[in-house]
Amino acid sequence: MSTDEFQQMWRAYDVKLEKSLRLNLRLFQEMQTQKARSALRTLTASRVIGIIIGTIYVVLLVFVFWYVRTQPLMAVSFGVFIICSVIAIGMYIRELGVIRTISYGDNIVDTQQKLAGIQSSIIRTLRICWVQLPFWSTFFVSNELLRKGGREFLAVEIPIVLFMTIAAVILYRNITVENLHTKKWITWWIRGTGIRSVTRAMEFMREIEEFKKED
Amino acid sequence: MNPTDQHAAFLQLIQDNKGILFKISHSYCHDRNDREDLMQEMVYQLWKSGQRFDTHRKFSTWMYRIALNVAISFYRRQRRSGLKISFGGDLHLMEWEDRTEGDGEMEEKIELLQQFINQLGELDKALMILYLEEKSYREIADVLGITETNVATKLSRIKGRLKQQFMQ
Structure with a gap:
């Protein structure tokens, strides 16, 4: 069977559709007036909500930072929380900018790559969260606690801080979009957290890269 | 062109190209309800993007890009949370008139x-x-x-x- 015959079949299909299919476009008016949610609007809404909640969170952190500014460990911890949150908000704002450039009228590869990139971007935001990990074990350590706790307190606190720091470094360096397919424990972890849509988006990005390659 | 003529011209273009829209929806959706959803979404996105259509470019190329991008995005979404609009009764965007063999x-x-x-x-x-x-x-x-x-x-x-x- 020659490939021309496939095109002939497709033309025959077209003739059949031309005769028998009708689009009831009187319904189009109703489609326009009803509120329509699209994938792009959902992506935009989630980023806007993230920015609003993030901004409120940063304002609260700044208040707390000001209150604990004379306590070095607490001030540094809250300082790191503020910086990381501001970076995360900045990433969301940048993503909003990218979403605005997405147009279904652009070529398939570029559009789908941008969409999948946005959907998998939560991994990049999570990396910023890992940086904060060690400071979750120090944000409550006041001067008074250090003084009263003494060596016993330090004997417990220092190993915890060390453990959190090592965990943060491992997570920050390894949980990346690129490592999804090379490190099984990352795939297992991501699936375990239920972020399946992120996994699918990252797999699709890999498919797009393969599709773009010339064999 | 006034808005009413624009609207009519757009609907005529969609009607003239209904075959390709149907074939795309059939290729990306196995379920009949999903095909109807996808058709609605393609038609809607074509209308929305119509304002930005560069008349120096070929219409069919532009239409294929939009329809295929919408179809791929629709296919990859797990939950059909998008555009599905029910028109009530037995009304559907796609209707079959001649079912003869x-x-x-x-x-x-x-x-x-x-x-x-x-x-x-x-x-x-x-x-x-x-x-x-x-x-x-x-x-x-x-x-x-x-x-x-x-x-x-x-x-x-x-x-x-x-x-x-x-x-x-």
Whole structure:
């Protein structure tokens, strides 16, 4: 069977559709007036909500930072929380900018790559969260606690801080979009957290890269 | 052109190209309700994007890009949380008027061809549909965003598999 015959079949299909299919476009008016949610609007809404909640969170952190500014460990911890949150908000704002450039009228590869990139971007935001990990074990350590706790307190606190720091470094360096397919424990972890849509988006990005390659 | 004429012209363009919209929705959705959803979404996105259509560009290329991008995005979404609008009663965007039987053998071959297309990945599906629509390699490359050489190589591989399937 020659490939021309496939095109002939497709033309025959077209003739059949031309005769028998009708689009009831009187319904189009109703489609326009009803509120329509699209994938792009959902992506935009989630980023806007993230920015609003993030901004409120940063304002609260700044208040707390000001209150604990004379306590070095607490001030540094809250300082790191503020910086990381501001970076995360900045990433969301940048993503909003990218979403605005997405147009279904652009070529398939570029559009789908941008969409999948946005959907998998939560991994990049999570990396910023890992940086904060060690400071979750120090944000409550006041001067008074250090003084009263003494060596016993330090004997417990220092190993915890060390453990959190090592965990943060491992997570920050390894949980990346690129490592999804090379490190099984990352795939297992991501699936375990239920972020399946992120996994699918990252797999699709890999498919797009393969599709773009010339064999 | 005043808005009413624009609206009428747009609806006529959609009606004239309903076949390609249906074939795309059939290739990306197995379920009849999903096909209706996808058709609604393609028509809506074509309307929304119509304001930004550059009249110096070819309409069909632009239409294929939008329809295929919408179809791929729709196919990849797990929850059909998008555009599904129920019109009440038994009203549907797609209606079939003439259900008389055609050439049985041809219908079987078309069904087999459609089954083959349904098995392809999202991007290969788009490539195959554009080829069957008799678009040039240049146009296919333009719609997909890959090189013409890449189009030729991938098509050659897909056509080989298709011939094997028909020979079985």
